[in-house]
Amino acid sequence: MLPSFSYLTKHTGFRGTIKNAPRDFVVTELELFLGDSRAELLQKTSEAPPAQDSPCPREPKKRRTEPPCPSAPGCPRDAAAGPPGGGCAASPGKSEPEGEPELQSGLGEAPVLESLLGKPMSELLHKFACHVKEGRGLENNADAGAREFSLGPRLDKKIRADLHSAVRQKFPFLVTVTKDNEMIVKGNPDYRELCQLVTEKETSDFFKFLDAKLENSTFSFEPDGNKEHRKTVHHFINRKFGKLLETKSFTVTDVNDQPNTSIMVRFREKSWSRKRCAGGFQEKQDIYTDFSYTGIKDKKAITLQPMVVKKVTPERLKEIGNKMEKKGMKIYNIRPAHQHLRLGQLKGNHFDIVVRDLQHHSHDSSADLKERIAEAVESVETKGFVNYYGPQRFGQGQIVQTDQIGLALLNEKMVKAVKLFFTPEDTDDPVNNAKRYFLQTEDAKGTLVMLPEFKVREKMLLRALNRYGVNHEGCTKGWLNIPHSLRIFYVHAYCSKIWNEAASYRLKTYGSKVVEGDLVFLEENGESISLNDKVHVVTAAEESANKYSIYQVVLPMVGHSIKYPNNKVGQWYHERLSKDDLELCKFRVSPLQLNIPGCYRLILKNVQNLSYFLESSEKEIKIEDNHLNDLKVSLHISFDLDPSCYATVCLREIMKCDF
Structure with a gap:
């Protein structure tokens, strides 16, 4: 993941494997109550959450070296905490x-x-x-x-x-x-009138359906064998809601082969006109339910996070809960919300991780693995870790990583970016076979047929390529056909790679000393000051006085509105961008409507509420100092990290190994 990149701490570390199974890597969002600075651990519960005016704060966790009691009373994770909103x-x-x-x-x-x-x-x-x-x-x-x-x-x-x-x-x-x-x-007189024709439950469900106004949705009344009565219901709906709804009777056969006739109601289709966009005319496409969330999580993990689903009632979500479970997703704490969630709108994440197959490093001659683990955990708990971007940012294990596509986009090499995007992995499956076919034939239409439905991003791109061709113009319009947030994701991946390399170079060059020309993040009374003034260039006098801590040093994510360090690190940035033919890059890709102003990121981060214990696969054997090296032992470790920090990066610092 980060080969040869610098570490912060000097302990020896140990080896082990992570993500052997999803249950070995559990991520739970730390939520922030609006109007409150305290974070709460999101809970799986059907109970109502605490009131906003008196949330039950989560107690700081104490380090432990033995397994926790299975059901200790007063455990802070017994308290419910709802999503923000x-x-x-x-x-x-x-x-x-x-x-x-x-x-x-x-x-x-x-x-x-x-x-x-x-x-x-x-x-x-x-x-x-x-x-x-x-x-x-x-x-x-x-x-x-x-x-x-x-x-x-x-x-x-x-x-x-x-x-x-x-x-x-x-x-x-x-x-x-x-x-x-x-x-x-x-009181709603229409509700009262319909109640005279159908049951109260049907009436209630009908008006909730009417209020939700979900396009392409339908509502069916209970089977009704009385034709004259059905006619009365048809007339009522057409008289009251004819401009919005249309009705139709349909007949189905029940289990006894008896015909049953029901009335189905649906919203009338709107006259959709083609909307002109930057990439040309955009035809009507499927309308998807809008999910909003605060952060993207690991794919191979169990993750708990709040989501807001637009225009779907709590009742409907509750109804489909069983179907969702079959697809590996469970829904808890269903309740209405009157605002959506945004990326970054979280306080952090809590991690519960199992590291298996613990061993010494090959170069380590120590006889006490338990001591090595204690030393490593204590070192990182005290000093923190280098705040690298983790493998999720780049597409771990892929032949073509996302930063390579981002570099091609920044250089406005649109065809190359498309070819990189469709580069297959060395596996024989429908997705990679379709990608392989596209690179061999440039047949966008044929590739569309081969791709599974869930590859939405690929299909969006291929539709435009089929229409405009696999040339510079067609590929540009192809990239414009996918959402802006996905287009810019690739460019951000490249910027993240440069930041990782810069952080490693900075620590190798200057270590933990704050030197002249460094950029530091200023705080006043614990609060960050205005955006334009929060980053300061360290002077020679400030270096001599040791005025700043290494934990205040930031490095820029490249962009058009950032300043570079005024020392060897700043020079390194310019040379590194020149290597990728970006020395004159303005970090604006106008054809793709991409604007990259840049930002700053702290070099080092601390871990909070860290605790761990060791567990043998032979449960009846107690782990003693003289037994540990002879047993198959797992490390159970939990901690909290700030937003945009990676647990795999923290573990890398603890274990001194790449994953």
Whole structure:
């Protein structure tokens, strides 16, 4: 991964293997409550998370050298912590009053309303909803529909939209309207009318379907053998929602070979016009559900992280939970959220890792492996590690790594970048066979047929190549056909490779001493100061006074708006970029709409809450100093890292070996 790159610490280390199985590498995001600086460990639980105003902070972990108790009371990981997003966190749910079970959903809609309205107003709304629901059973239904409840003035348009959706999802029998910024809630007469035709559950599900407005989605009523009754339902929907919905009766045969007829409802198709984009006309493509998340995780690992799914109700997610489990994904803590997640919006990650097949390094003559492990862990816990980008950044084990594609894009060699992208691995499988075929024939259409559906990125590129050809113009439009975030990913991989090389050179040249010309990250009262001023060039006087620590030294990720160190490291950057024909690069690739301003990254990072224990495969044998070297032993190690830090890099420093 990082051969011949510098280490920070001087201990000997040891050998072992990681990621033998996904369960050996567990990653859990550390979440940050909005308005709070404390991080919480994301939990797998069906319980409601702590309230935002009083989150249960996770206790610092103490180092241990023995296996933890299987179920120690008060374990900090017993506490639930919801994903960020304001409305996602809630107080433990109270039981609803008896006699009102129809208002319970069990999926946490109330916390969203409570976060938007405040608890007193939320409770008043709930009482109003109960009265409206009770009134529907009375003869005087008109009176029930006339009742109104004011949520007060709401000047923020986004908050009003969130409230409209939250109220309708929680209480589909209510309708919300806005009058001069004042939000009014009242009974929905259409809901009452449909309740006279179909069951209450069908009515509720129909209005939730209507509110979600998911394109290409459908809703089916229960089978109905009465043609005249079906006709009445058709007329009701067409009269009330004809501009938005269309209905159709369809017949299926049940298990007894008896025909059953149901009414299916779907949204009318919109007149999609072609939209002009930088790469030409973009035809209508499939619309995918939008997932947002805070960070990308290891592929060969068990990972726990929050995700927000746009325009999918909690009920729908709960329904598909079993299907997701069959594909290796489990869904916990389902609840509504009123804002999406963004990359980088996390406090860090917690890692639980098993290192197997522990051995001495071949050059190590020590007789005590247990002592070597203790020495290594203590050294990195005290001094930290070099903050290299890990193998995930570059495509570990691939013939062509992502940084090579990024370099070709920076040099605007579009055809070369495409050929690198489609370079196959030395395996015989459908994906690599398709890539091999493309390089041999440049037949984009034929390659499209050969590729599996899940290779979305490749198919996006091939569609444009099929239309425009495998030439400079066609390949440019091909790259434009994939999302901007994926295009720039390759360029960032190249910039990360240069940063890794620069960090190793800096430590080999100057060691841990802060020297004149270094760039340091300044902090005031624990907070970073303004972006333009936070990076400072060390002066000769400051070097003599040992004013700064090596833990403040940063190196630039190359780009058009960064400054380089004013010493040998800065000179190294210019020579290194010249080697890749980038000495005149402005780090703007206009044909691909890529703009790379650059940034800064700390050379060293510390590990937090580190703990470990050793375990023998022969469980009945206690690990003693004189037994360890004769047993097959595994190291169980856990720690927290800041965002954008790599556990494999931390382990490299501990073990003094590459993976």
